[in-house]
Amino acid sequence: MKHLLIFAALAAGTLMSCSKKDDPTPTFNINQKATLSIQFDNIVGDRNLQLNTATYANASGESFSVTLLQYFISNIKVKTVNGDEYSVPQDSSYFLISEANASSQFVKVRVPEAEYASISFVLGVDSLRSTMGIERRTGALDPAGTMETGMYWGWNSGYIFFRMEGISAAAPVGPDGLRKFRYHIGGFGGYSAPTINNIKTFTVDLRAGGTAKVRQGREANVHLMADILKVFNGSTSVSIANNPTVMFSDFSRLISANYTQMFRHDHTEN
Amino acid sequence: MIIRKTKRILLLTLLYACSKKEPAPETFTGFKQPVGFPSAVYTEPITKEKFELGRRLFYEPRLSRDNTISCGSCHIQSAAFTHHGHDVSHGIDDRLGTRNSPPIMNLAWNRTFMWDGGVFDIDLQPIAPITNPVEMDETIENVLKKLRNTPPYPALFKKAYGSEEMNTARMMKALSQFMAMLVSDQSKYDSVMRKQGPVFTAEEQAGYRLFQQKCSQCHQEPLFTDQSFRNNGIGAGPNNDEGRYPVTLHPADKYRFRVPGLRNLAYTAPYMHDGRFYSLKAVLDHYAGGIQDMPTLDPLLKGGIALTEEEKQQIILFLNTLNDKNFVKDKRFSE
Known part of the structure; x- marks a missing residue:
């Protein structure tokens, strides 16, 4: 019996090492985790997003530049080619993507070794976390941020999920002399009374652009494009002249509906 | 016997003098659930x-x-x-x-x-x-x-x-x-309710009865608020503050504001969300004859609250029993 077991173990070891050599595809192993990187590459149509310096145009024919772009990515889940699913533990699953901070555009999570066919995530902060005690709001969720770049509404307890600001000739002159447009999109559904919910869940199929082979010693990178032109050009054509400032309002639903078309998978680096 | 008594008094005096020089170490009693109040929403132990x-x-x-x-x-x-x-x-x-x-x-x-x-x-x-x-x-x-x-x-x-x-x-x-x-739970009203000795005067009692008939549906005892949001018909101010509407985006919440508690009104003037009324008389005059009809006006206030001048005075006398002198002087809360 003992011999048999040793033989089996040896055989398994040999088989495993063989399979590693011949086919680097890892099998789903919940106990063996490695890093998966998801890159949020912000673009404007067929151009790269460059803060402040570049000028773009939306479908309403308005030219604009972008001075700030930030959004929350949370609740990351992955699904293997065989259908096994894994959710990143919630406490390690909140990320603030900022165009001004290159490293923030690579979301790194620990997931089991496997070959992944799809990933899903939330743009925003789920309603449960949005109502949790302050001690559970650490890291990206710390409401300590500034008015200039903060992602939290103090007056109406809740996170701003998506914040884009810029300059456009189509926007009216503000008290600071600048023609600014501001889109601060949030709304988790309300706590003491139900209200707007702009939490959006995205599922991205990786098979066409390349599955992610997550294994130790490597760092698979899923390269996503986030096209902010979709914020303007979608089922609603958002005009800066008509809507220079959109914050907590019914119109914000149309903007969040527009940006559900924002993400696409470009390729995967394994 | 007399000597013993004198000794005791002397001793007590001495102790007292000592304690005056060095205040006794403050004993922290933490949060005390007031008798007659509902359970607090805040439940974290206070250290x-x-x-x-x-x-x-x-x-x-x-x-x-x-x-x-x-x-x-x-x-x-x-x-x-x-x-x-x-x-x-x-x-x-x-x-x-x-x-x-x-x-x-x-x-x-x-x-x-x-x-x-x-x-x-x-x-x-x-x-x-x-x-x-x-x-x-x-x-x-x-x-x-x-x-x-x-x-x-x-x-x-x-x-x-x-x-x-x-x-x-x-x-x-x-x-x-x-x-x-x-x-704040040490007003005359609280002592009366807890039957600790003080009683309402006839006028205060009359005011209390009127209050229960005409005000307490929204200003529920003992916190004197039901914590709801209502449009009390004061009309939009110059800045058109729409109250709770921007929070919920429900049209029904336009011009609704929190029903405030009514304790310590003697210290908290002026009144309303924008402080437009400087006296309790002005507040009651509003409820009696100044209600502005609006689509979101609270149904309880349609047509106003019928109040004679005497009744207004009685209600004000009752409201004054809600003032809590201990609260505004409590050293534990001072800078």
Whole structure:
């Protein structure tokens, strides 16, 4: 019996090492985790997003530049080619993507070794976390941020999920002399009374652009494009002249509906 | 016998003299559930160290951008922690807000905060005034930076939390401990209800009866609010403040504001969300004859509340039994 077991173990070891050599595809192993990187590459149509310096145009024919772009990515889940699913533990699953901070555009999570066919995530902060005690709001969720770049509404307890600001000739002159447009999109559904919910869940199929082979010693990178032109050009054509400032309002639903078309998978680096 | 008695008196006098020189160590009794009050919403155990840190923070002007405004600037104890005499408060650089600074009392029972209920957790409440450009115009991040370099805060945080680390949650929770302790339950009304000796005068009793008939549906005892949001027909002010509407985006919430508690009204004038009424008489005149009809006017107020001049006076006499002198002088809550 003992011999048999040793033989089996040896055989398994040999088989495993063989399979590693011949086919680097890892099998789903919940106990063996490695890093998966998801890159949020912000673009404007067929151009790269460059803060402040570049000028773009939306479908309403308005030219604009972008001075700030930030959004929350949370609740990351992955699904293997065989259908096994894994959710990143919630406490390690909140990320603030900022165009001004290159490293923030690579979301790194620990997931089991496997070959992944799809990933899903939330743009925003789920309603449960949005109502949790302050001690559970650490890291990206710390409401300590500034008015200039903060992602939290103090007056109406809740996170701003998506914040884009810029300059456009189509926007009216503000008290600071600048023609600014501001889109601060949030709304988790309300706590003491139900209200707007702009939490959006995205599922991205990786098979066409390349599955992610997550294994130790490597760092698979899923390269996503986030096209902010979709914020303007979608089922609603958002005009800066008509809507220079959109914050907590019914119109914000149309903007969040527009940006559900924002993400696409470009390729995967394994 | 006489000698013994004298000795005892002498001894007592001596003890007293000693205790006067060195005040007896303050015994911290924590949060006490007042008799006759519903269970508090705030349930975190209050410790002496966190409460004292919270008190220090409450009176700390470093919470504002230029270190001039503390919470206590607009929430003054002698005014039951509101800004007595101000319709709306002036914050940093004397910028004016749009709403009357509400009293901080009995917040441990609040389910929501602010005139519009936009904040649903007491721990999240201070973020609003600290970051508001017309109030303190500061960031939490920067406040923490300042406090880290300001003795005795590192020591106070260590006493309260076991380490000197300062973060948003620790700061906010300490402020909550102080605010939750601000309980006002020592008015004449409370003594009458608890049958501790004092009784209402005939006029106060008449006012109480009228109050129960005409006011208590919204101003429910013993906190004198049902914590709902209602349009009480005062009409939109010049800035067209739509109250709770921007929080929920429900048209039915337009011009609705929190039903405020009615304790300590003698200290908290002026009244209403924008402080437009300077006296209780003006408030009652409004309910009796000044209600403006609007689509969201509270149905209970359609047509106003019938009140004679005498009845108004009686109600005011009753409302004055809700003033709590101990609360506005309680040394535990002072700077």
